Amino acid sequence: MKSTNRHLLCLFFLLGLSAGAKAQSNGTNSSxxxxxxxxxxxxxxxxxxxxxxxxxxxAGGSIVNMQNPASYxxxxxxxxxxxxxxxxxxxxxxxxGNTLNVRNATLEYVNTAFRLRRGMGMSIGYVPxxxxxxxxxxxxxxxxxxxxxxxxxxxxxxxxxxGLHRLYVGWGWNPFADLSIGVNASYVWGQYNHTRTQxxxxxxxTNSSxxxxNMAWKSSIRTYEIDLGVQYPIRLGKQDLxxxxxxxxxxxxxxxxVEMTRFTPNADTLRLSTHNAFELPYTIAxxxxxxxxxxWTVAADYEMQRWEGLKSPLATSSDAGYSLEVRTxxxxxxxxxxxxxxxxRNPNPTNKFRDRIRYRLGANYHTPYVRLAGTxxxxxxSLTAGVALPLTNSGRSMxxxxxxxxxxxxxxxxxxxxxxxxxxxxxxxxxxxxxxWRIE
Numbered sequence: 001m002k003s004t005n006r007h008l009l010c011l012f013f014l015l016g017l018s019a020g021a022k023a024q025s026n027g028t029n030s031s032x033x034x035x036x037x038x039x040x041x042x043x044x045x046x047x048x049x050x051x052x053x054x055x056x057x058x059a060g061g062s063i064v065n066m067q068n069p070a071s072y073x074x075x076x077x078x079x080x081x082x083x084x085x086x087x088x089x090x091x092x093x094x095x096x097g098n099t100l101n102v103r104n105a106t107l108e109y110v111n112t113a114f115r116l117r118r119g120m121g122m123s124i125g126y127v128p129x130x131x132x133x134x135x136x137x138x139x140x141x142x143x144x145x146x147x148x149x150x151x152x153x154x155x156x157x158x159x160x161x162x163g164l165h166r167l168y169v170g171w172g173w174n175p176f177a178d179l180s181i182g183v184n185a186s187y188v189w190g191q192y193n194h195t196r197t198q199x200x201x202x203x204x205x206t207n208s209s210x211x212x213x214n215m216a217w218k219s220s221i222r223t224y225e226i227d228l229g230v231q232y233p234i235r236l237g238k239q240d241l242x243x244x245x246x247x248x249x250x251x252x253x254x255x256x257x258v259e260m261t262r263f264t265p266n267a268d269t270l271r272l273s274t275h276n277a278f279e280l281p282y283t284i285a286x287x288x289x290x291x292x293x294x295x296w297t298v299a300a301d302y303e304m305q306r307w308e309g310l311k312s313p314l315a316t317s318s319d320a321g322y323s324l325e326v327r328t329x330x331x332x333x334x335x336x337x338x339x340x341x342x343x344x345r346n347p348n349p350t351n352k353f354r355d356r357i358r359y360r361l362g363a364n365y366h367t368p369y370v371r372l373a374g375t376x377x378x379x380x381x382s383l384t385a386g387v388a389l390p391l392t393n394s395g396r397s398m399x400x401x402x403x404x405x406x407x408x409x410x411x412x413x414x415x416x417x418x419x420x421x422x423x424x425x426x427x428x429x430x431x432x433x434x435x436x437w438r439i440e
Contacts, residue, residue: 027106028133029091030418031158032378032408034194036312036331036370037278038130038163043067045109046085046400046426050386051340052362054299056245056287059180059231062396062430064113064123067285068245069182070229072113072121072172076430081113083125085400085426095416106131108424119174129164129188142200150202157199162191164221178233186225188280192258193218215315219258225280226250241291249283251306258313260324272315272324279310287338294347301338307331307369332376334369338362340384358388360402372415378408386424396430 033039044053047063055067061076064083075081085108093100111125137157144151165188172182194217231245259273287301312330316323340362346355362384368377386402402424409417 027087027089027104027128028131029102029104029135030093030408031134031136031416032370032372032418033132033134033163034158034160035372035377036130036307037192038132040130040334040369041128041163042108043127045111046083046398046402046424046428047388048340048360048362049085049400049404049424050360050362050384050402051299051342052338052364052382052384054287054289054301054338054340054362056247056285056301057231057243057289057299058297059233059243059245063428064111064125066109066111066123066125066127066168066170066184068229068231068247069123069170069172069184069227070180070231070245072123072170072182073119073174073180074172075113075115075121077115077118079114079396079430082110082429083112083426084108084110085424087422087424089420089422091418091420093416093418096414108426121172123168123170123172123184125168125170127166127168129166130190131163132160132192132194133163134158134160145202153201155199155201157197158195159197160194162193164188164190166225168225172229180231182229184225184227184229186227188221188223188225190221191218192221192278214263216261217258217313217315219256219277219313221254221256221278223252223254223256223280227283239293242288243291244286244288246286247283248285249281249305251280251282251310253311254278254280258324260313260315260322262322270322272322274313274324274326277311277313277326281305281307281310281334295344297340297342299338299340301336303334303336303338305334305336305369308333330371332367332369332371334367336364336366338364353390356390358398360384360386360388368411372411376411378410378415378418380406380408382406388428391427398428398430400424400426400428 028039048055055065058065059071059074061074064081065071087108088105091102109127113123115121137155139153139155142152142154166186168184168186170184174180196215198213227247227249229247233243236242253276255276257275258277262270283305285303289299291297308331309328310331311326314325314327342358342360344358364382366380370377382404384404388398388400391397391399404422406420
């Protein structure tokens with residue numbers, strides 16, 4: 001295949017991923033996205049998603065590791081990197097004897113990277129940060145009509161949509177020796193929309209004479225995020241390289257306004273609003289990767305997100321009426337552990353297709369970051385696997401395929417257990433666009 005055709009094929013593939021994802025939902029049907037800022041989205045990419053999402057100690061000229069911006073300093077000077085991925089999930093929800101099957105697709109990320117000068121690189125990209133998307137109802141018996149002797153029931157229907165997105169610009173630099181440092185500056189934006197609609201029925205007939213309490217919460221969030229990174233490789237021998245890395249995310253308050261509206265069929269409307277009701281957490285992550293003979297890579301990461309004590313809006317009711325409060329007891333500190341493994345048969349250039357395939361395995365574990373009605377939210381863990389298939393003879397551009405089994409396990413047996421089979425399809429476009437050819 002000619003070089004120009006390869007470039008066009010890769011670009012059309014990336015554009016197809018982006019266009020297809022725009023027609024999809026925000027990627028979740030989970031009722032757990034009702035809490036906090038929504039479900040926290042996986043920030044891993046094609047090169048490490050099959051490795052459980054490990055990232056802190058990974059760097060190289062052919063990958064864009066946006067989780068640790070110090071890695072940008074290793075970007076190859078002769079190439080332009082572009083990376084994108086589309087995810088599809090097949091979920092099964094279970095509560096007691098009830099089950100529900102769901103499907104979703106979403107654009108997982110798009111980013112680019114290029115070298116600025118020796119030891120200095122830059123990256124620009126987009127990635128979802130949180131997701132809100134649910135629709136469920138709950139019906140309870142509230143009494144009996146004394147005249148008709150029919151049961152009176154009330155149904156509360158809950159809907160939510162929105163979530164946050166990140167558009168980042170990153171810079172990495174190797175100032176001296178082997179030490180690399182970097183920074184990502186992100187613009188974070190999105191919608192926070194929740195509604196609760198109440199209706200009453202008498203027997204099997206809806207009765208509009210009862211006054212339902214319908215409520216809506218909404219906010220348009222705009223803020224920023226700053227992440228700092230560092231990496232340092234340590235040569236253990238001719239065949240072994242240990243790379244350690246760490247990142248720090250700077251937490252801060254969000255000044256966006258949140259508004260609550262309560263209304264009834266009788267047009268009895270109450271509107272309340274407040275500012276500074278959200279915050280982003282301080283985040284600390286550290287990890288290491290060990291590379292043996294450039295064939296085996298083993299990596300592990302730990303991350304802590306300090307959500308505990310951060311602000312969150314909450315509507316409450318009392319004899320005095322409704323109020324919109326800013327609470328600091330709705331979050332927990334989140335801990336994450338990730339493990340990953342990659343193997344390549346022959347890292348040196350070869351014409352054998354099988355020698356250039358990369359095989360990946362991984363696992364991760366996350367504690368909850370939200371409270372649900374006074375109890376801890378669900379614990380989340382995953383098992384991952386993937387392969388990277390070369391698209392060109394150089395083995396630089398890769399098709400990344402991954403599969404993941406993920407489970408959200410609630411603290412109480414009465415809550416919903418979620419199981420997912422997730423497929424990830426992406427491409428890393430990496431060709432020598434900046435090479436100067438010499439004619440003899």
